Amino acid sequence: MIVAMTSLVTVEEIRAARETLAQMARTTPLFRAKGLDPKLGAVHYKCENLQRAGAFKVRGAYVRMSRLSAQQRQAGVVAASAGNHAQGVAVAARELGIRATVFMPTGAPLPKVAATRSYGAEVELVGATVDESLARAKAHAADTGAEFIHPFDHPDVIAGQGTVGLEILEQSPQVKNIVVGVGGGGLVSGIAAAVKATRPDVKVVGVQADGAAAFPSSLRHGRPVGLTDVTTLADGIKVKRPGEVTFTHVDALVDEVVTVSDEDISRAVLLLLERNKILCEPAGAVGVAALQSGAFHPEDDTVVVLSGGNIDPLLLLRIIEHGLAASGRFLRCTVRCPDRPGALASILSLVADRGGNVVDVVHRRHDPSLRVGEVAVALSVETRGEDHAAHLGQALRDAGYALSGWDASAH
Numbered sequence: 001m002i003v004a005m006t007s008l009v010t011v012e013e014i015r016a017a018r019e020t021l022a023q024m025a026r027t028t029p030l031f032r033a034k035g036l037d038p039k040l041g042a043v044h045y046k047c048e049n050l051q052r053a054g055a056f057k058v059r060g061a062y063v064r065m066s067r068l069s070a071q072q073r074q075a076g077v078v079a080a081s082a083g084n085h086a087q088g089v090a091v092a093a094r095e096l097g098i099r100a101t102v103f104m105p106t107g108a109p110l111p112k113v114a115a116t117r118s119y120g121a122e123v124e125l126v127g128a129t130v131d132e133s134l135a136r137a138k139a140h141a142a143d144t145g146a147e148f149i150h151p152f153d154h155p156d157v158i159a160g161q162g163t164v165g166l167e168i169l170e171q172s173p174q175v176k177n178i179v180v181g182v183g184g185g186g187l188v189s190g191i192a193a194a195v196k197a198t199r200p201d202v203k204v205v206g207v208q209a210d211g212a213a214a215f216p217s218s219l220r221h222g223r224p225v226g227l228t229d230v231t232t233l234a235d236g237i238k239v240k241r242p243g244e245v246t247f248t249h250v251d252a253l254v255d256e257v258v259t260v261s262d263e264d265i266s267r268a269v270l271l272l273l274e275r276n277k278i279l280c281e282p283a284g285a286v287g288v289a290a291l292q293s294g295a296f297h298p299e300d301d302t303v304v305v306l307s308g309g310n311i312d313p314l315l316l317l318r319i320i321e322h323g324l325a326a327s328g329r330f331l332r333c334t335v336r337c338p339d340r341p342g343a344l345a346s347i348l349s350l351v352a353d354r355g356g357n358v359v360d361v362v363h364r365r366h367d368p369s370l371r372v373g374e375v376a377v378a379l380s381v382e383t384r385g386e387d388h389a390a391h392l393g394q395a396l397r398d399a400g401y402a403l404s405g406w407d408a409s410a411h
Contacts, residue, residue, distance in 0.1 A: 007248055008193055008248065008249055008252060008253070009155050009158045009159050009162065009189070009190065009193045009249070010193070010197070011162075011193065011194055011197035011198060013155070013159045013162075014159050014162035014163060014165070014166060014190065014193060014194045015166065016159070017059075017063045017156070017159040017160045017162065017163055018163045018166055020062070020063050020066050020160075021059055021062060021063065021160065021163055024052075024058075024062055024092075024095055025051065025052060025058060025059050025062065025163070026050065026051055026052060027167055028046060028047045028048050028050050028051050028164075028167070029047050029050065030044045030045065030046055030047070030168070030171040030172060030303065031044060031045045031047060031276070031278070032044055032045075033045055033276065033288075033304070034275045034276050035271050035274075035275030035276065036271075036288075036291055036292060037291075037292075039297075039299065040291055040297065040298055040299070040302065041298055041299050041300045041301060041302060042300070042301045042302070043291065043298075043301075043302045043303075043304060044172055044301075044302070044303050044304070045272075045276070045278065045288075045303075045304055045305075045306050046164065046167070046168055046171075046303050046304065046305045046306065047278065047306050048164060048284070048305060048306055048307050048308065049278065049279065049280050049281070049284055049306045049307070049308055049309025050309070052091055053084070053087040053088055053090070053091045053115070053119070053310075054084070054087065054115075054308055054309045054310040055084035055087070055088065055236075055284070055307060055308030055309070055310055056084075056161060056164055056187055056305075056307050056308065057084045057085045057087065057088030057089075057151070057308075058087070058088035058091050058092060059088075059160040059161055059163055059164070060088070060152075060154075060156070060157035060158065060159075060160035060161045060186055060190070061079075061085065061088035061089045061091075061092040061149060061157070061160070062088075062091075062092035062095065062096070062160060063156050063157065063159055063160030064092075064149055064154055064156040064157050064160065065077060065089075065092045065093065065096055065098060065147075065149060066092075066096060067156055068098070068147055072147045073096070073097075073098050075144070075145040075146050075147060076098060076099035076100065076101065076144070076146040076147070077089065077093060077098055077099070077100050077101070077146055077147045077148075077149050078100070078101045078102070078103070078137045078140050078141050078144075078146040078147070078148055078149070079100070079101075079102050079103070079137060079148070079149045079151070080102070080103045080104070080130060080133040080134040080136070080137035080138075080151075081102060081104060081130065081133070081151055082104060082105055082108050082109075082112070082130050082133075082235050082236070082238070083104075083108060083109060083112035083116075083235065083236065083310055084112075084236055084283075084308050084310055085151040086102045086104055086108075086112065086116040086121070086123070087112065087115050087116050087119060087310065089102060089121065089149050090102060090115075090116045090117075090119035090120060090121035091119050093119075093120065093121060094119055094120045094121075099122075100120070100121040100122065101121065101122045101123075101124065101137075101140060101146065102116055102121045102122070102123050102124070102137075103123075103124050103125075103126050103127075103133040103134075103136045103137045103140070104116070104123055104124070104125055104126075104133055105125070105126070105127055105128060105129055105130055105132065105133050106125045106126070106127065106128060107128060108125065109235075109310075109311075109312035109315065110312065111310070111311075111312055111313070112310055112312070113125070115310070124136075130238070130239075131240065150243070151184060151186065152183070152184035152185055152186030152187075152189075152239075152243055152246055153184060153186070153243025153244060153245045153246055154245065155245060157186050157190075158186055158189045158190045158193065158245065158246070158249065159190060159193075160190065161186050161187045161189070161190030161191065162189075162190030162191060162193050162194040163190070163194070164187065164190065164191055164194075164305060165178070165190060165191035165192070165193070165194030165195045166194050168191070168195070168303050168305075169194070169195060169198065169199060169202075172301065172303050174301050175199075175202055175301050175302070175303050176201070176202060176203065176298070176300045176301045176302065177202065177203045177204075177205060177296075177298045177300070177301070177302040177303070178191060178195060178202060178203070178204050178205070178302070178303050178304075178305070179205045179207060179287035179290055179291065179296060179302060179303070179304045179305065180204065180205070180206055180207065180287060180305045180307070181206075181207050181208075181234075181236075181237055181283055181284060181285075181286040181287055181305065181307050182206035182207060182208050182215060182237060182250075182257060183208075183212070183236060183237030183238065183239040183283065184239045184242060184243050184246055185206075185215065185242050185243060185246030185247065185249065185250050186243075186246055187305070187307060188204065188206045188246075188249075188250060188254055189245070189246045189249030189250060189253070189254075190249075191204060191305070192204045192249060192250070192253035192254050193249060193253060196253050203255045203256070203298075204253065204254050204255055205254070205255060205256045205257070205258065205290070205296050206250065206254050206256070206257040206258070207257070207258055207259070207260060207286040207287050207289070207290045207295070207296070208237060208257060208258075208259050208260075208286070209232035209233075209234045209237060209238070209259065209260060209261075209262065209265065209286060210232070210259045210260065210261050210262070211230060211231040211232040211262065212227070212230040212231070212232045212234070212237060212238045212239060212240075213227075213257075213259045214226065214227050214230075214239060214240060214241055214242050215242055215247075215250060215257045216257055216259065218241075218242050218247060219250070219251060219257065222251075223247070224241055224242040224243065224244060224247045225241070226240050226241035227240045227241070228240075232262055232265075232282075233262050233265060233266070233282050233315070233319065233322075234262075234265055234281075234282035234283040234285075234286060235282070235283065236281060236282070236283025236284065236307070236308055236310075237283040237286065238283075256296070258290055258295040258296050259295065260286055260289040260290055260293055260295050261293075262282075262322075263322070263326040264289035264290075264292065264293040264295070264326075265282045265285055265286055265289045266282075266319050266322040266323035266326050267289065267292055267293075267323050267326050267327055268280075268285040268286070268288035268289035268292055269281075269282055269285045269316075269319050269320075269323060270319070270320060270323030270324065270327070271288060271292060272285055272288060272306070273320070278306065278309075279309050279311065279316075280306045280308070280309050280311075281308045281309055281310055281311040282311070282315075282319065283307060283308060284306045284307040284308040284309060285306065287304035287305060287306070288304055288306075291304065324382075327385060327386070328383060328385050328386030328387075328388075328389045328390075329382060329383055329384065329385055329389075330380070330381070330382055330383070331380070331381050331383060331389055331405075331406060332378070332379065332380050332381075332405055333378075333379055333381070333393075333403055333404065333405040333406035334376050334377065334378050334379075334403070334404045334405055335347055335376070335377045335379060335396060335401045335402070335403055336370070336374055336375070336376050336377075336401065336402040336403075336404075337374070337375060337377060337401055337402075338373060338374060338375075339365060339373050339374060339375040343375070344361070344363060344377060346399075347377055347379075347396070347401065348361070350395060350396060350399055351379070351381060351392060351396075354391065354392050354395055355383075355384065355388065355392075356381045356382065356383055356388075356392050357381065357382040357383075358379055358380070358381055359380045359381070359382055360378075360379070360380035361377065361378070361379055361380075362377070362378040363375060363376075363377055364376040364377075364378065389406070392406075393406040
């Protein structure tokens with residue numbers, strides 16, 4: 001820990017932020033988790049996916065904007081975001097009567113773009129990445145005098161997000177661990193500031209996606225270090241570089257930052273949907289992924305923050321399929337067999353007799369890699385999990401078929 005505590009947001013500032021949010025933000029519920037390993041101890045979900053605008057972001061945005069002067073409010077605000085911050089700013093601006101302009105990447109999920117506009121913000125689609133949108137938003141602020149509302153790197157934003165931590169301590173006074181997804185670090189900074197001031201014994205753990213893990217290297221270097229590229233399906237935490245303010249908080253207050261893969265995240269989204277009836281976006285599910293994958297393994301009371309639920313239905317379809325594949329429950333493979341009557345029926349019967357459900361079949365005769373008199377059958381199969389998938393694959397091999405792609409552990 002190399003940073004002076006005096007530079008951190010205080011619990012008094014977070015309590016003041018809570019007063020500011022009293023009539024605007026929801027106190028989101030805490031639900032008991034289902035479907036996780038019992039050895040993890042008691043696990044509860046703090047459901048910020050049920051917050052206004054579908055994510056925690058509205059807390060920080062509203063606190064930041066509520067403290068603008070009359071002159072600043074008159075000039076309006078500007079922000080850049082791929083989704084949740086955009087919606088948080090739009091809702092806060094509507095509540096405060098402030099004109100808002102939000103720059104979003106051209107590839108931003110259409111439901112998030114539509115929601116941001118529906119809350120009253122003017123949306124401009126600019127650039128291929130959030131970084132490009134961010135540059136345009138800052139240029140707009142310089143040109144027009146509008147106040148730039150940073151998605152995470154401001155003390156007022158951190159104070160607003162910290163109100164989640166105050167609620168957790170009240171709802172779960174026995175809590176020993178709090179697990180939080182981390183992008184730029186605003187949420188975990190605020191929660192850690194709220195919690196460590198009164199319960200320093202509580203462990204605060206941040207979770208990043210493997211393909212967007214800027215904090216571990218930054219913490220090793222003792223300063224914010226940017227990544228050259230970020231790749232993850234968890235777009236809500238797809239941030240190249242920690243903020244200066246958030247880095248200070250994470251370095252001083254967060255006990256550990258772990259990472260999870262996109263496969264882990266897919267499994268977590270599926271677990272939340274299937275076993276807990278909770279719709280959560282990938283960025284909001286990374287804490288569950290950390291527990292499910294073993295990246296963090298508590299043995300006593302834990303609260304996992306589900307930070308958002310705004311997910312594009314098309315992405316949800318892909319994640320469900322990916323999550324099923326990652327857990328060995330949905331597999332694609334190619335079976336090579338002799339080109340003779342009944343061969344396809346024999347393959348399908350073998351899979352069905354052993355409890356597999358074939359959902360798609362493509363029969364190919366004209367692949368140049370095939371031998372004369374041979375065909376390739378591409379199958380999509382639902383199974384009961386990795387063990388069942390391995391059993392089906394072995395049964396096909398034992399029957400003399402050549403397989404490619406049938407490996408549950410590889411998905």
